[in-house]
């Protein structure tokens with residue numbers, strides 16, 4: 001009888017402990033990676049490779065996402081706002097929602113799928129084929145070599161991507177506004193710039209940097225700690241994408257609260 | 263730190279004074295390591311004298327690779343002492359560890375080449391990491407070392423994925439010796455090579471030890487190779503070193519376990535766990 005009551009409790013306790021261990025592990029991992037950023041040597045070559053991979057090769061995906069989002073946003077707000085005769089606010093709705101929310105979040109989610117997965121798979125494969133151990137025996141700290149440059153690259157690349165996404169998203173809205181909804185081009189743009197605020201754009205870029213950190217951290221951490229061959233690497237890749245996507249949304253809430261709930 | 267002498271051997275009484283026992287290059291005492299319920303190393307004691315070449319023998323899965331990885335600090339043993347040059351490696355600061363690692367080379371059983379880098383960069387990785395060579399010089403240096411393992415310089419521009427298994431092994435070997443380490447670990451250096459190339463690689467290992475004065479610890483399943491490269495041999499069985507002696511004697515050591523293993527006999531004290 002006892003075990004009926006205690007077993008679930010014990011299982012809960014074990015799960016809680018495991019969760020705490022994992023969170024602690026990730027936190028220590030992050031701190032170590034950051035500490036390596038502050039101490040030489042720094043692997044510029046690897047930083048640049050990761051940066052190009054994130055910023056340049058994610059550009060098409062992020063651009064398409066942003067354009068279509070801007071277009072949909074314009075269309076949806078038009079049909080919604082027409083009921084209140086508030087069509088004139090469409091430009092402001094598009095620019096505010098893009099710069100504050102949709103630009104950073106959607107770009108980050110797309111990058112999480114691409115980059116989180118590729119970091120986890122690459123580093124995970126290196127782990128299960130002893131390449132990370134080999135680095136250690138070749139006078140190279142694997143955290144410094146594999147993790148630190150990738151994290152820095154993501155933190156810098158994401159805001160740049162989001163800046164592009166903001167611009168293209170607004171353009172998407174403008175396209176629909178002028179060609180489909182009958183706005184005068186100049187008036188739409190004027191309305192856009194009137195409502196665009198530095199605070200909105202900057203908060204979005206700060207969010208983007210934070211999301212970049214999360215994506216690179218989860219990708220590298222999952223890869224670094226993967227075990228057990230191809231299957232383990234596959235699991236690490238999935239975990240990296242799923243966890244970083246959820247963390248992006250959760251962190252988005254936290255940051256929004258911090259920036260705007262005053 | 264010297265080995266503790268036994269109480270009876272007070273140096274003052276001994277006349278003429280015996281030469282002080284040299285500090286072994288590598289000294290393992292009571293090293294234990296378990297993975298989950300499985301006790302892989304169960305008190306391993308091993309001494310490797312400086313400038314000597316030791317071959318570790320043992321069945322598949324007996325923990326030979328784990329033993330080496332413990333010395334390298336890649337696996338943390340549960341218990342025991344591991345000393346290199348008389349200094350405890352398990353409780354070193356990170357800086358000391360790195361300094362020690364600079365003098366050690368390792369050939370991994372599966373090669374562990376970096377597949378994102380061309381062969382020449384793999385070979386010169388340690389030299390580049392230690393800034394002992396410029397990138398411009400590294401290609402030539404790589405070609406030089408590749409020649410020692412019987413590979414053409416043009417291999418340097420390939421990616422590791424474009425090489426055959428045996429070639430990968432030799433590139434990995436080149437990478438392990440390129441920085442001329444003090445202590446070298448070879449995990450099955452000749453597995454997967456043809457017999458002639460195997461003999462060439464054995465010669466190269468002997469050369470590293472004799473000419474460069476390095477200390478070598480090798481794992482091999484090939485008895486001919488073990489006799490060629492080893493000064494001494496140690497047999498790992500059920501988590502212990504059960505025998506330690508001259509490598510030349512392998513096959514007629516008088517130890518039933520070792521002789522069965524060296525001669526590859528089915529009948530003997532070692533029973534393979536096969537389902538009948």
Ligand SMILES: Nc1ncnc2c1ncn2[C@@H]1O[C@H](COP(=O)(O)OP(=O)(O)OP(=O)(O)O)[C@@H](O)[C@H]1O
Pocket residue numbers: 297302320321322323324325326327328329371
């Ligand atoms: N990281 C690990 N996690 C769990 N178990 C491990 C790990 N590494 C090794 N083992 C186990 O330890 C035992 C010894 O492994 P080891 O690789 O040292 O064998 P080996 O003597 O080198 O064998 P082989 O000659 O086949 O290479 C094996 O049973 C293996 O399952």
Ligand SMILES: [Mg+2]
Pocket residue numbers: 326327328371449
């Ligand atoms: Mg092995």
